[in-house]
Amino acid sequence: MTKWTLGIIGGSGLYELDGLEDRREDRVVTAWGEPSDTLVRGRIGDVDLVFLPRHGKGHRLTPSAVPYRANIAALKAAGVTDVLSISACGSLKEDYVPGHFVAVDQFIDRTVARESTYFGPGMVAHVSMARPVCSRLSAFAAQAAESAGATLHRGGTYLAMEGPQFSSLAESRLYRQWGCDVIGMTAMPEAKLAREAELPYATLAMVTDYDCWRSDTEAVSVTNVLEIMGRNSAIARTAIVNLARTLDGTERTPSPDGIETCLDFALITAPDARDPVLLEKLQVIAGRALGG
Ligand SMILES: CSC[C@H]1O[C@H](OP(=O)(O)O)[C@H](O)[C@@H]1O
């Protein structure tokens, strides 16, 4: 039976995961450098979990400095089958109220200063990001969050900005006009890299504030983000445990979205034009599709 191995990327306010059996920590280095922190491994029932705090313990890394490529590569090398990302986010819609959760299903990438692909000269790939989230994992995560007591929105468009400064009022209004639901600084390029690594990925975002567009509400600050997070992070933690318990004892089948084989439709560089050094570096990420 194929088992589930869940990679959990903890966002702001989620730097540890309690309640794991057989807990151990692994310091790893990937071909793409060191991940944000040690990997915390353990299990809940027969579901293996690998936890990684995105900003490192103590929140050392800015959104721009998070080593997104190393993080996803480390999870892939650890045998993770599915990646659930937990993020704090601002709300761009009246009815996405601070304290609510969103099972994000679309992203708009406005980041500008991050490495956002594993591929490059000597091995070019164009994966589809039309449906950036694994529908099955997202549905399981949504159910797990609701069982944990969350008010949850199924679906939502997350605008990923570079930061670390929060948005201006003009930007916040623009993103609202674009139809975005929530805003954060980290889900991109994380989701793109997970797709390139053929890892099903989903984001559970916790709404912590109304950004700065709402005239009668104070503009977002770290203080009010932390305050809302303090009141609601227990829900995120319980959701992770619920998710593992739901999957416990079930056979893992491939994602219904074909994510584990997406590189079969994405590689374009002719075999004789491929760079052997890059191919070697890509083994953990794309070895299945590249062969060797
Ligand atoms: C602490 S407010 C801004 C910070 O919070 C979010 O982090 P994450 O997505 O890792 O939960 C946001 O993206 C910013 O990095």
Ligand SMILES: Nc1ncnc2[nH]cnc12
């Ligand atoms: N308003 C906001 N903008 C960007 N990232 C955030 N993370 C939490 N709230 C945010």
